Amino acid sequence: DAGVTQSPTHLIKTRGQQVTLRCSPKSGHDTVSWYQQALGQGPQFIFQYYEEEERQRGNFPDRFSGHQFPNYSSELNVNALLLGDSALYLCASSPLHNSPLHFGNGTRLTVT
Amino acid sequence: GESVGLHLPTLSVQEGDNSIINCAYSNSASDYFIWYKQESGKGPQFIIDIRSNMDKRQGQRVTVLLNKTVKHLSLQIAATQPGDSAVYFCAENMDAGNNRKLIWGLGTSLAVNP
Numbered sequence: 001d002a003g004v005t006q007s008p009t010h011l012i013k014t015r016g017q018q019v020t021l022r023c024s025p026k027s028g029h030d031t032v033s034w035y036q037q038a039l040g041q042g043p044q045f046i047f048q049y050y051e052e053e054e055r056q057r058g059n060f061p062d063r064f065s066g067h068q069f070p071n072y073s074s075e076l077n078v079n080a081l082l083l084g085d086s087a088l089y090l091c092a093s094s095p096l097h098n099s100p101l102h103f104g105n106g107t108r109l110t111v112t
Numbered sequence: 113g114e115s116v117g118l119h120l121p122t123l124s125v126q127e128g129d130n131s132i133i134n135c136a137y138s139n140s141a142s143d144y145f146i147w148y149k150q151e152s153g154k155g156p157q158f159i160i161d162i163r164s165n166m167d168k169r170q171g172q173r174v175t176v177l178l179n180k181t182v183k184h185l186s187l188q189i190a191a192t193q194p195g196d197s198a199v200y201f202c203a204e205n206m207d208a209g210n211n212r213k214l215i216w217g218l219g220t221s222l223a224v225n226p
Contacts, residue, residue, distance in 0.1 A: 004155070033213075035214075040218075040219075041218060041219075042201050042216030042217055042218055042219055043156070043201075043214070043216050044216075045213045045214060045215075048213065056213050090155050092155075100146055100158045100161050101146075101158070101214065102158065103148075103155035103157070103158075105153070105154050106154075106155050
């Protein structure tokens, strides 16, 4: 049973570009959350998707957007990349109610 | 503001000893707490969780203690092994039923010396 899978594992982009990161949740999970983890820090909540809709959002600008597909997989899009967007982007999945999050190994994004 | 923080940023222990990692939280409305382990190059791995109606929960070699009076959380690892070396995060949550917004601390790096 595959856990949470994310692609790509590493990515290098230039300032101003756009990026799309992908996530497949653990089998049986219908809720996907995205987190940003800067080097040496704890993850910061970006947003959560359930039933193909954004349900909660953290303190991130509109440059960060997402999507959830009918098969529960999800994408994170970041427009107009800034140097400060360089981080590890983590996807986590869970059943909606009363269950801990299961994380993927993340996508390491470097903006130059 | 409300935050979750850790008392000790680094911890070094001898293999076989017990480890205790501490965490303070300030949001009295939080009702669900989780410990995650993160190894280099990997995503956080769930260790153990506890709800606010409990003060202790045990897993395999790990115990989480919750003291709501002083807003303190600790993770105890028995017979620490080299494979336990990682960064440990505590995280808090409100309304754990529907809320997937975890608030994380900075992490404690645990180094196990053989």
